[in-house]
Amino acid sequence: MIDILEFTLEQLSQTFAKNFGKGRFHAQALFRDIFKQGNTNFLSSPEFLNSPKFSKALEGKISLNPGEVVKSFDEGELTKFITRLGDGLEIESVVIPMTRHNTLCVSSQVGCKMGCKFCETGRMGFKRNLTISEITGQIYNARHNLGKDIKNLVFMGMGEPLDNFANLMGAVQVMNEQQGFDIALRHMTLSTVGLVPGIEQLAKLDMPGLRLAISINAPDDATRSRLMPINNRFPLAALKKSLINFPLSKRGIFLFEYILIKGLNDSPVHADLLADFINPLPVRLNLIAYNPVKGLDYESPSDKEMHAFADLLSAKGIMVIKRWSRGRSVAAGCGQLGRVSMETGRGIICEK
Ligand code: SF4
Incomplete structure (x- = not known):
């Protein structure tokens, strides 16, 4: 077949x-x-x-099996949709409107092994990897069943993409095919918690343009390990080494994602340490205000705290973009994408 x-x-x-x-x-x-x-x-x-x-x-x-879109939720132009796979498990994807086109947030696994503490769904464990067609099926459904004009992809949905390396790379090739979905590599962003062997494997492939985003979230091992258990296996020094050795294209940059959580990773000391970690890497930092999640004790920073943290980093020459996650009302903000599937018990998702 x-x-x-x-x-x-x-x-x-x-x-x-x-x-x-x-x-x-x-x-x-x-x-x-x-x-x-x-x-x-x-x-x-x-x-x-x-x-x-x-x-x-x-x-x-x-x-032709893109899976069946069984539900979608709109908030303005943002659309989250749930796809039921052949075995009944469900995954979630999000269409995010950008200035000119839409970005599709793609899932790579059903569930996740990484167990990030701020992630509503990270607590629910891992079910299985998605196949190549279950990954590419998400763009098929977004375009042809929901009628969305998708020009960018971010692998930030359910799962850790580098933990499903072979299928993810197979899907990237299919989605990059000019006579097919035709998404340029420079319009794809792969977001990882910092799975060092996966970053090293990716470095060996000749894929100029494919953008790498790292979910950092804390600039010291103690805080990061508390938030992201993967840091116990691959601490910050190992992560930084893999990034220093990563063959960025000319003028290429890493995207760093830092979810700011009140009282946990938002002090001036954290800002200083983060600036030290970033130096001398070429980085654009997305500073994301934590979204409250039911059952977790973490708190959102105030707008004033977000600005203060960003200002400290900007003063050190770091390019910072502040983000207040969109999609709270449909549980599609960062770390919240699993809510609907959690309720059905069929699958989970999150966004790093
Ligand atoms: S944030 Fe991403 S990597 Fe971490 S547990 Fe959630 S899905 Fe997994």
Whole structure:
């Protein structure tokens, strides 16, 4: 069976050539119909009508399984949607309106092993990795079932993307395919908690432009380990070393995400240590006000505290963007994306 959402054009052409003695011409027709147009009646295009034998041979051998969108929630232009997978588990994705186009926040696993304490869903454990087509199916559904114009992807949904390395990279290739979804690598951002072996593996691939975001959240090992257990395995020094060795493109930068939590990681000392950690890395820091989560004791900073923390970093020459997470009312803010699926008990999600 050809699970079409797992294929690049080259891979599909080769599969057709090997199994049916046909090649790129028909693969291109399928890519146009399925990836560009979302046409599910794909063997009805002129290219296939003119090749009845080949069409007959393909019947029942191509599957298109993006999963079923079972629910969506809107807040203004922001849309969160839930996809039910073949085994009944559910994942969540979020369409975030940006200045010119939409960004899709993509999940890479059902659940997560990382157990970040600020994350509502990190407490719920890991169910399984998503397959390539379950990852690419999210953009298929956003574009063709919800009608959203998606131009950017962020791998910040459910799961730790580098913990599902092979499938994630396979999905990146499929989503990057020019004759398919056609998302440029520079429009994709992979967000990690700092899984050092994954960062090192990624460094070995030649993927200029793919942007790397690191969920930092604390500038010292004691605080970070408290918030993010992964820091016990890969402390800040190891993380920094992997970033120093990472082959950034010319003028490339890392994105750092820092969720500011009142009384926990928001003091002037934390700001100083964070500036030291960042130096000399080229970094843009997203400073995100913590969103209150039911059942967790952490508190949001006030606007004044956000500005004060950002000012301390800016004074040290760090580029800081302040963010108050959107989507609180639909539980789609940072660390909140699991609420709906938690209630159904089928799956969980969060955003780093
Ligand atoms: S924040 Fe991300 S990496 Fe951490 S537990 Fe939640 S899903 Fe996993």
